[in-house]
Amino acid sequence: EDGGLALQRQKRNIDLQQPRMTAERGNLVFLTGSAQNIEFRTGSLGRIKLNDEDVGECFHQIQKNKDDITNLKRSIVGLPQNISNQIHQLDSKLVDL
Amino acid sequence: EDGGLALQRQKRNIDLQQPRMTAERGNLVFLTGSAQNIEFRTGSLGRIKLNDEDVGECFHQIQKNKDDITNLKRSIVGLPQNISNQIHQLDSKLVDL
Amino acid sequence: EDGGLALQRQKRNIDLQQPRMTAERGNLVFLTGSAQNIEFRTGSLGRIKLNDEDVGECFHQIQKNKDDITNLKRSIVGLPQNISNQIHQLDSKLVDL
């Protein structure tokens, strides 16, 4: 492959990798190339809002839900053990009668 | 341009509102019309990130939380049934005495 | 126009405190400075999508997960109380024998 063609290909890749904001029949679409990211970076007081939902808070809530679920699992695992101990005790008393 | 085409174009403009990027009290706001979407699309290797959080992973976590909750509900529903069986057995033993 | 002048113009034209959308090596970056937001708003029938995921649905699912967790917590808290009442009753019967 000669130099010109390589350069041409490189240019093409550069072009395809450029991010773009496009409008399609009034829809607004933000696009990046194959390996490029779309990133939202907020300052300490700045926020990203999607239709009045604060994205940062949503992410926070997802994590909180996850933590709550972990705790719930733990209590549910402990619960039957605790109860079965009590029932076992009762059973022993019955046998002792 | 003939009249029919102009009319068609005009109708389209009424149906569709121009997407808009605007500053509202220093905030940067992207707006679309009443039935138009806003979409963010990366290539297959690109990611959407909010302050170092990967949005794809967050969506995955939401689904995982949902599945975990379904499983938790199932265990909690099964739990009292299992225990009440044991208590009922004990009760029967008592009556038999 | 040479590169240095272009860069200078860019610096002059976008204040670093402004919320902004910029391209960084092919990545599309939305940045908020101090206290300003970046907001995306569709009309009532429009949707916001991140790589084919509907953000509204995701937000809805996050809230639903949160509500489910609250209910689960309540049932789990109520559960041992209910069972311990039954066990207590059994215990009393035993004592009465």
Added chain:
Amino acid sequence: ADKVWVPNTNFDDATNWSQNRTPCAGAAVEFPADKTVSVLVREGHSISDMLLPLDGEFVLASGAGFGAADAGSRPDCGTGARARFLDPDRFLWLDPLLWRPGDAASGLFSVDAERVPCLHDDVVFPSDASFRVGLGPGAGTVRVRSVQALGQTLEREEDLAAFLASRAGRLRFHGPGALSVDPEACTDPSGCVCGNAEAQPWICAALLQSLGGGCPQAACLEPLRPEGQCCDLCGAVVSLTHGPAFDLQRYRARLLHAFLSLPQYQGLQVAVSKVPRPPRLREASGAKADTEIQVVLVEAGPEIGSVGRLARALLADIAEHGEALGILSATARESGAPVWGGS
């Protein structure tokens, strides 16, 4: 030969904006709702409001972007008036003013019809600019050898068709006309006819519209109208009948190096191409060939007389070396005396 598309739809190009300047910091900006366009953004812009087209795209070069500035935040930005992006559909393929030769040599020019890409030309849309091209007016098909756009070279009909049908293609090409590629190169050393004769009325209409209406008055008596030229001009036309040994490139190079480089011909420009021979001249000369080589000589500056001297020098050159050059016969026409005070 390469023909390079000149205009662009870049955000940062002042000529794309009402008032001939890019939006200043804090400006309100408006793109026409119903004009489809791809816009390259190469710098950063602070705007207070921007209405986007319903169908269009903004491609961001690295470091480029948009920031939110409240209206009137800069005192130097003027008041209120929206910066409007001009109609991106205003650039027509057939407008000779919108193309430049890829290998422009000083002293050479093209007649108007050949400033627009010819049948055997490779067309280049530079990849460092966004663009939009109107095919038409008229529903005819424009044929060229290849089209380079977005860094890809399209030389197969199916590749071009796929590109034109894609969103990228639809953002950049519009109009009732069609575009087609035929990878056949011009293999005739004596040159190939441009092939724009049928489109010439449209080409001239586009050119004259840019010039503001009709042809300017030629500044000489008995001006000439060379084949492929839209308006009369002052200068000389040398018409050559050639044999099989004639080589257009070599003859063009000979004109540049053996004649135009001489001090007495400084400021002259020459266009050399194979053109269809007008029927009346064909009958008059009794020649069998339906094409001839047209050499158009014009003066770039106000000097007078050197064009005529060069035309006669060329005839003398042909008389002496015609056989070696593959030139069978030559005739020359000259415009008349200058009209002073003409525009």
